[in-house]
Amino acid sequence: MKDENYLAKLLTDELTATEKNKIPPEDLQIFEAIKKHSAELETPLNKDVSKMLATVLHSPKKKKRYRMSIFQYASIAAAVLICISLGIFLNNPKTTYYAQRGTAKKVALPDGSEVQLNADSQISYNTKNWSKERTIQLEGEAYFKVKKGSSFRVETQKGTVTVLGTQFNVKDRATSLLVTCYEGRVQVSNNNTSVILTPGNSITLTKNEWIENKTFVNQPEWTQQQIRFEKTQLHEVIAELERKYNITIQTNGSVNNSKYYTGTIPANDLTIALSVIEQSFKVRFEQQNQNSYTLKEH
Amino acid sequence: MYQTCNEHHFSFIFKTYEKSLRNFLYYKFGDEDQAFDTAQEAFITLWKHCSDVPWEKAKGYLFTVAYKKALKVVAHKKVVLQYAEKVEPNLSTNESPEFLIEEAQFKQKLLNAIDALKPHQKEAFLMHRIDKIKYREIAEALDISVKAVEKRIHQAMLNLKKHIEHLH
CATH class of the missing domain: 3.55.50.30 (Phage tail protein beta-alpha-beta fold)
Structure with missing residues (x-):
């Protein structure tokens, strides 16, 4: 035999026909049977490993020490420069959220106030001025839970809603604007008129009239x-x-x-x-x- | 590119190797619980040092760590093996009942013969046959040369045949 470990080659199908022919046929038959049946073997292990991965991933990781080349330092510096210059030229501090048709969305504002957007509704506000002026542009319907603070304005095409800390719903539709107050005080105004709503009251602005109404729930039905x-x-x-x-x-x-x-x-x-x-x-x-x-x- | 430190990628390593790693340790200990604990320790060690272990080296690292941990353990119980149940029954084959009886007897003899193997031949043979680990990878895990692995396998085959024939 050329290769002293030819049986190791037999198991990996790397044995040439000539080499194989040198093995006595009755021996080869047993070796082939061992090869075949040993591949059908398995261990009886059946312990549940489902939690092992979580245990491992929760174990501590050693902190990596970063050794950077001059080239890496240079590329980071370049990246920072690009970010700064982009920030100067493309300074657009307006943030917009949109809930698509068939969905709703909850948005946390920088001051901790909360907005729930109904389907096909959008709000946007100026991030930069937010701490000075809490003003939101709304298209569609949204429910606001406002943290106490400076005045909070919701602007729509048909009118503006101004409040201090409170909870209210604004529904801006093609022909009407419906505002419902659930807590605190809400002022609704357009170019001509202005009205103050107290909890449990709502108002609908249409083209020609203001209709006052009552609500008997403590938050809008659509959020439920x-x-x-x-x-x-x-x-x-x-x-x-x-x-x-x-x-x-x-x-x-x-x-x-x-x-x-x-x-x-x-x-x-x-x-x-x-x-x-x-x-x-x-x-x-x-x-x-x-x-x-x-x-x-x- | 795959990263060992990425939880997602690490889970991939885990799912791919946990069985063969536990088997590897089982061949050493013959004890399922011990194999389980040591495998977990090996994974924890890999996770801890993940930033030093490139993705391609993770498997080798895992087995090496397990192997070193296993050296400290001295539990040597009997390794129990079984045959996987065949997926499709042999109904359509023209194998005679005599042949089937002979085959069953052979399979039992093979189990006895494997049990009688020397430990270092047994583990290399089983890693290859059950877990389909390549000789090169077995060599890495056991910290020996590929040649040495081939020798162990070759010797294992000879001893198995001897044992089976002796039982005739």
Whole structure:
């Protein structure tokens, strides 16, 4: 035999045919049987290792000592320079948050105040001036829990809401602005008028009128997975469903806006929500595909 | 690039090698609990020194650490092995009942023969056959040359055959 450890080669299939032929056939048969059956062996270990990884990852890691070359120092210096110059030229301290259709989002503001954004809603504010001036631009609907401090302003296209520490909801829609106060005092104003809301009161601004209303809950229904409507027309209800469930509802022309709906529907169960609206307005929603429906009026 | 210190990447090392590492230690101790504890210690050592161990070296490091820790342990119980259950039953084969009985007898003889192997031949043989670890990697783990590993395997094969024939 050329290779003294030829049986090690047999196990790794590296033995040439000539070398193999030198092994007596009856011996080769046993070696091949050993090779075959030893590969079917296993250990009886069955201890649960699921916690071992966590134990290991929670054990302490030795701190790495960084030894940097001059080149590495130079590249860090260059990176810092680039950041500084970008910061000077692209200084845009505006922060924007957007909750997409079919979602909601919770945002913590720098002063600890909290904003919950409803579906398809956006806020933005100036980070740089925030400590001096707490002003937020809102499109859509949001619920604010404001920490006490200097005045807090929410600006919309149709009017501005000013408060001290309090909790309130602002709903800015195509034709109306609805503000509800849950705690503290809220001032709502546009170019012409101004009104102060106390807890449990809400106000709706439309093109021509200010409608005062009451609320009997202590935070907006939408933060509790519900959608609340107060004297709302069908087209507004449809827009709200589309926004909240991220669906489209084809209306095939005009919608009958002679009826109003007041009530609450679930924000997390489309089947029930649609059936409530179907019964209230005497209409039918026909499903076209997964996210698309057609409105049929009887 | 993979980093040993990255928890995600480390988990990958863990999942890939925990079984063969525990097996490796089991061949040494014949004791499952001891193998488990020592494997855990080896992983903890690798994690602690992760910044010094490049990704490609992690496996070798792990086995070397385990091997060194194992040297301090002197528990030598019997190593129990079993055959993996076949996935597909041998129904379609034309193997005769006599052949199947013969095969079962052979498998039992092989277990006895492995049990009778010298420890250093046994561990190298089992690492290769059960855990499919390459000779080069076995050499690293046991801190010996590849040639020495091949010699142990070769000797193991000869001894196994001798033992099986002797039992005829």
